Amino acid sequence: MSERDFRDVRVRVAENRFISGKLWFMRLEPLGSVPKPKAGQFLMLEVSSTYDPMGRRAFAIADYDDKSLWIYYDVVGRGTGLMSLFREGKEVRAFLPLGKGLFNYEGDRHLLIGGGVGLAGLTLLGKELRTLGKEVVFVYGAKSKEHLGMLEWLKREGFEYILYTDDGSVGRRGYVVEALRDFGKDWQISACGPYPMLKALYSQAKKTGHRLYLSLESRMACGWGVCLGCVIKSSEGKFLRVCYEGPVFNAESVRL
Amino acid sequence: MADLSIELFGIRFKNPVWVASGTFGYGIEATRIYDVSKLGAVVTKGISLRPRPGNETPRIIETPCGMLNSIGLQNPGVESFLKELYPQIEKIDTHFIANVFGESEEEYVEVCLALESAHKIVAYELNVSCPNVKKGGIVFGHDPKVLGSLVERIKAKIRKPLLVKLSPNVSDITEFAKVCVDSGADGLVLINTLLGMRINIRKARPELSTKTGGLSGPAILPVAVRMIWQTFERFGFRIPIVGVGGITTHEDALEHIYAGASAVQVGTANFYEPFAPLKVIEGLREFMEREGVESFSKLVGKAHRLDIKGDVNLSQKTLQDSFRKGGDTECRP
Numbered sequence: 238m239s240e241r242d243f244r245d246v247r248v249r250v251a252e253n254r255f256i257s258g259k260l261w262f263m264r265l266e267p268l269g270s271v272p273k274p275k276a277g278q279f280l281m282l283e284v285s286s287t288y289d290p291m292g293r294r295a296f297a298i299a300d301y302d303d304k305s306l307w308i309y310y311d312v313v314g315r316g317t318g319l320m321s322l323f324r325e326g327k328e329v330r331a332f333l334p335l336g337k338g339l340f341n342y343e344g345d346r347h348l349l350i351g352g353g354v355g356l357a358g359l360t361l362l363g364k365e366l367r368t369l370g371k372e373v374v375f376v377y378g379a380k381s382k383e384h385l386g387m388l389e390w391l392k393r394e395g396f397e398y399i400l401y402t403d404d405g406s407v408g409r410r411g412y413v414v415e416a417l418r419d420f421g422k423d424w425q426i427s428a429c430g431p432y433p434m435l436k437a438l439y440s441q442a443k444k445t446g447h448r449l450y451l452s453l454e455s456r457m458a459c460g461w462g463v464c465l466g467c468v469i470k471s472s473e474g475k476f477l478r479v480c481y482e483g484p485v486f487n488a489e490s491v492r493l
Numbered sequence: 494m495a496d497l498s499i500e501l502f503g504i505r506f507k508n509p510v511w512v513a514s515g516t517f518g519y520g521i522e523a524t525r526i527y528d529v530s531k532l533g534a535v536v537t538k539g540i541s542l543r544p545r546p547g548n549e550t551p552r553i554i555e556t557p558c559g560m561l562n563s564i565g566l567q568n569p570g571v572e573s574f575l576k577e578l579y580p581q582i583e584k585i586d587t588h589f590i591a592n593v594f595g596e597s598e599e600e601y602v603e604v605c606l607a608l609e610s611a612h613k614i615v616a617y618e619l620n621v622s623c624p625n626v627k628k629g630g631i632v633f634g635h636d637p638k639v640l641g642s643l644v645e646r647i648k649a650k651i652r653k654p655l656l657v658k659l660s661p662n663v664s665d666i667t668e669f670a671k672v673c674v675d676s677g678a679d680g681l682v683l684i685n686t687l688l689g690m691r692i693n694i695r696k697a698r699p700e701l702s703t704k705t706g707g708l709s710g711p712a713i714l715p716v717a718v719r720m721i722w723q724t725f726e727r728f729g730f731r732i733p734i735v736g737v738g739g740i741t742t743h744e745d746a747l748e749h750i751y752a753g754a755s756a757v758q759v760g761t762a763n764f765y766e767p768f769a770p771l772k773v774i775e776g777l778r779e780f781m782e783r784e785g786v787e788s789f790s791k792l793v794g795k796a797h798r799l800d801i802k803g804d805v806n807l808s809q810k811t812l813q814d815s816f817r818k819g820g821d822t823e824c825r826p
Contacts, residue, residue, distance in 0.1 A: 241527065243767070245767050245768055288559075288711040288712075289557055291559060291560065291765055292560065292764065293764075293765050455550075456551060456553055458562070458761075458764040459764035462518060463518040464516065465552065465564045467553075468552070475546065
């Protein structure tokens with residue numbers, strides 16, 4: 238019998254605040270014991286105690302402290318809309334830690350590329366790599382300045398970073414994919430963000446010869462491997478579960 | 494402690510709470526959440542003769558109090574199931590029921606035959622109601638004659654009990670239930686998903702890759718309860734009914750049971766409430782203790798008592814006898 242490492246725990250909302258753009262930040266205090274999350278893992282958060290909406294929502298565990306787990310979320314629909322109304326002290330259920338954190342830890346220099354709220358899928362990785370003594374640079378891109386709300390985290394943690402915005406309102410004007418030109422092949426790339434961004438990175442990394450790992454987002458019903466809703470095609474054409482085999486994949490092993 | 498154990502088609506189950514096909518994989522992932530042997534039974538994800546890749550994405554979309562899915566019976570095929578997955582489920586101390594799918598009568602028979610010697614598989618659940626595949630499945634579930642012939646043919650070849658999971662996307666489900674009873678099915682599973690559709694108005698196109706999908710979740714509870722009610726009203730205890738559709742809590746399960754279900758399956762709730770099946774088991778146990786019900790079978794079909802002519806307080810023995818004999822208590826007034 239395998240270890241019971243998936244926990245469904247009550248969590249208390251310790252902080253829930255708007256940052257900028259569509260981005261919100263929530264700190265959740267588990268009221269039971271939870272295994273220490275690894276980079277790339279996520280949780281499924283109950284957003285309503287009624288059945289409407291019914292499903293839980295998947296969020297990368299962006300960071301944690303002694304008492305709480307941190308998530309960043311964009312308010313994009315009814316579920317996240319309800320979450321933005323959570324008051325401090327509210328208790329909901331969270332199922333965690335889910336997914337395998339199979340990032341690439343090889344090599345000494347790591348470029349972590351996040352698009353929008355996708356950066357939350359890479360923050361723990363940055364900390365883990367730094368603990369291992371590796372050189373870490375974050376590349377963070379979005380439409381415009383107000384969509385780079387996780388900058389507060391990068392600054393507080395003291396990471397080196399490069400910013401890109403579509404409109405040039407802050408950082409470099411352009412797309413994060415351009416960063417690959419400025420970093421040699423000895424830089425390992427991990428990325429998380431919207432699919433068009435990941436696709437662009439994939440074709441660019443092919444040209445430049447960079448090793449690329451992706452943390453994927455997908456529509457999920459269960460988060461623990463049984464609904465088969467979140468699948469992505471492997472390079473051999475078989476469907477893999479983003480929630481269970483992933484969400485982190487070597488870019489060579491999947492078809493975006 | 495209240496006795497939740499039941500006997501159906503000659504098999505003893507720890508309790509009447511099972512997990513539904515397609516919502517629990519093959520029971521392996523769930524061992525990371527809780528002790529799967531606490532469940533009455535695990536109904537496997539659909540198994541076909543050959544591997545099936547499943548449908549393109551998007552495969553799921555949320556709906557009010559439910560969801561649509563169109564997975565397309567993605568599964569590794571029966572051979573690979575037996576070689577790679579079956580050894581892992583052998584360690585789980587509860588019954589498994591194989592959900593079996595085929596594109597032809599012959600394929601259904603072959604899958605069942607391949608599973609005959611797998612002792613953990615105690616019965617088959619015939620999938621004739623998946624709305625998301627082009628060939629097979631629902632073709633058998635939407636024509637009573639075709640269904641009758643399939644059930645008869647499989648029954649003639651196998652030793653294990655055969656349950657038939659019926660489609661709710663028909664005008665009179667009891668006609669399909671009748672065909673199953675007449676063809677020698679050992680049990681009915683009511684209901685599979687309801688055919689539905691959603692359109693993404695931003696993109697002005699269907700949300701799912703296959704356009705339509707199967708609706709499940711709390712939204713379908715009343716449809717399941719109604720269909721169980723109608724089927725029980727017509728056949729009573731002549732054939733056991735396993736209720737599935739919209740069950741999250743033991744109260745939901747009781748609606749199915751009072752309508753005539755002898756066992757229930759928790760389905761979509763596994764996605765948003767991973768502990769739902771265990772909570773239903775505990776909830777039923779507490780309910781029975783609180784209400785002084787010694788035996789679960791006393792609850793089955795209870796809401797029909799005013800409609801049933803004759804003995805309304807059937808004893809457990811009577812009920813079990815009627816199952817064993819194939820039933821003789823036609824309950825239609």
